[in-house]
Amino acid sequence: MKKLLKTTLLCAALAAGTVLAAPAIAQDSVNLPNLSYRTGPFASTGIPLMNGQRDYMMMLNERDGGMNGVTLGYEECETGYNTEKGVECYEKTKATGIVTQPWSTGITLQVLPKSNVDKIPVLAPGYGFSAMQDGKTFQWAFNPPASYWDGANMILQAISDGNLDSLKDKKIALLHLDHPYGKEPIPLFEQAAEKHGFTLLPIPVGLKEMQNQSAQWLQIRRERPDFVLMWGWGAMNAGAITEAVKTKYPMNQFVGIWWSGHDGDMKVSGEAAKGYRAISWSLPNSQAPAMQDIKKHIVDAGKSMIDQAGGEFDWVFYQRGVLISAMLAEGVKVAQEHFDAKVINAEQLRWGLENLKFDEARIAELGLEGMIPPFSTSCADHTGHSGAWMIEWDGTKFNKVSELLTADRAAIDPLVETAAKEYAAANAPWPINEECKM
């Protein structure tokens, strides 16, 4: 009852906050909308991420009075991870927002052409279309600190101990959501399969089959792949882990992308899923100064929506949400300083996101030590290629089990170039940033 009351009050406060904040936005705020998904089949993935994003922004407002005296207006528009609703949210928020955070590869692909016309930066950290790396072609789109093609390449390095040729004659299954997100790594894997001589076996999972993947895992039992890689989201992750346990597939040969490494999903299988690994560009560090500030100003003050009893504060996804907001807030700060302006506009934020510098010193200054690898963006590189770590489920939580892996740019860049050219040609006339000389 206490939680119900708390949640209701928070919802009311959030709604009231949005209404009350509206007149102030033009004065001393920047509006940073988030196309969130706290409802629907993917809510279990979305909730901790959105909570992390929201709490970091609120913490900056509480602790520092915003960014350089400007309130960071965090506003959610619920999409339910539905592409049509996502586009509606984009249209609804574009008038006042200086950024759009689409939170789905499907929505990202839909708003990508619009962002050129509306001149609003699309921020899709660790998701979206991998070719968004090419900042000259995708001037308004950003996917720091690593793309799906980075993730795919790093997973291949991890399972081959850095020697991709050792995968020759092996069979690798790609269990993926039958959705633009799930299909995104396929070109990279196909290219690697051809080059290094392994067999790629894509196994799609439909939305309605997410919780009943027996057919997919029967195929895995029949095909006996050497590795199963997973591009799962929401309920698909828990469904796959459960089936893997049931099929007795060796957990140390089962590896997921960063959206398939969620504490909430793993708890369904608990101990039985021990040994499952995922690649992750973020690590939880609850003792980091920024996290402690969130605890002090937001969580302990009763302003957070997290499930404290369930340990959400320590989850990989909650703290990844924090990092995503940290990237955005840093983009605002960089832009403010460069343009010597307090209330920046979308075009100025685009410059800020294009000049992010998360080096060791800045990460420490932000109080995010050990949570994210260093990376920086430029007008030519909108990803930053931070690298990532392998994390492993020990039955109760994820632990880091590898040194920092970095993606092989030589394998990825030609694919990016081709995909970017194809995209620009298919959407001609498509503006290219000729001013970028990098």
Place this chain on the structure above:
Amino acid sequence: MNLVEGIFVKPFQDMFGAPDFLIQVLWEGLVAGVLYALIALGFVLIYKSSRIFNFAQGIMVVFAALTLVGLYEKGVPALLALPLTLVVMFLLAVAIERVVLRPLVNQPDIILFMATIGITLFLIGFGEIIFGGENKVMITEQLFIPTGSFTFEPFGGFVSIEQKDLTAVIGAVLLVAGLILFLNKSKMGRAIRALGDDHQAALSVGISLSTIWVLVWFIAGVIALATGIVWGARAGVSFALEVIAFKALPVLMLGGLESVPGAIIGGLAIGILEKLFEIYWGQPLLGGNTETWFAFVFALIVLLFRPQGLFGEKIIERV
């Protein structure tokens, strides 16, 4: 391998070449089929007694399962949480009858159908406010549902049967048997059937429409709870469970909207056939994921020959 061989020869070679695997496929199909049948039964019962296509059946599965797990998380012992969840589902049935259905008596079917969409939206919002949208672990062990597996080694291979799947099948069979017994032997059950056969005649002999509506919505709630426990035990309890209700649509097309045996046989047929098709034809020839459409295509083919479904009533209207 040419296409003809892939369609007519290879699948059967695979079946006979690895009979243990075929048994596993059939078992998985049977389990899925039983679950589809359960969901379809929820639709059939309500349609039979009130001519309402209950769009809210999927969310009722989620709501029932979340209530059970939510009560347990609040400290209620599992064995007490179960009857308490049934009480909640009964209260929900009463509320739906009083607030939604009673004011809409005699309205066109489409209005009532739209009302069930309203119920769906309400339960999504209400459920999320109370329980949150996070994935929750079903209290399988606390409900004494066994979680191990039996492994057999027929034909030199192996077949693994999850004890919770076996429990689900047995539980579903008992539930359906009890339901059939109730519908055929009890006074209230006969009243439901009478209402399904002829509304006016049933009302004229004193059968209370509101009582029956509460009863069928409550039974649909019980079925939703059983379905929620079984599906939730597989991959957790979350709002993603709602989408499984769509799997019941081809079952209803196949079995007929008003037939209890149709829902059961339709569910089993679709569960087994879609699994066989996916494994032996879909994955090798079409790249897999045929389960998303196979059942609909199969039901459509059946409808071409039997427009009323396998067990539906043939309606002849004079013009």
